[in-house]
Amino acid sequence: MQRAYDAFRQGEIAKTGVMVHYVIKEVDRGEPIVVREIAFREGEAQDAFEKRLHVIEWELIVEATRKVLGDEIAVCEDLPVNLEKEGTFGD
Numbered sequence: 582m583q584r585a586y587d588a589f590r591q592g593e594i595a596k597t598g599v600m601v602h603y604v605i606k607e608v609d610r611g612e613p614i615v616v617r618e619i620a621f622r623e624g625e626a627q628d629a630f631e632k633r634l635h636v637i638e639w640e641l642i643v644e645a646t647r648k649v650l651g652d653e654i655a656v657c658e659d660l661p662v663n664l665e666k667e668g669t670f671g672d
Contacts, residue, residue: 586630589621596620599638601645614645 585597598618603611
C-alpha cells in the first residue's frame, strides 16, 4: 500500500489494485479469484486512500468467497449484531 501510494505521489502510476487469489506454497502466486483496479484520486490523503482501499478489500473478500463457494453460501441479513461493540454478535 505504501509503495503504491508513494509511486502515485511521484507520478509513476495512476492506479493500483487488489487481488484475492488461491493460496499455494509460493507467496502471492496462486491463481487470481477476483481482481480490481483502483484509481488514485488527485489530492487524496494517504489515510483516506487507505480507508477506501480497505473497504474495497473487504468487498472483494466477500465476492471471492461467494465465487469460490457458489451456492453453498447463505447470506444472513438477520444476524443479531451488537452495534455497541462492533464485530460482536448476539447478546
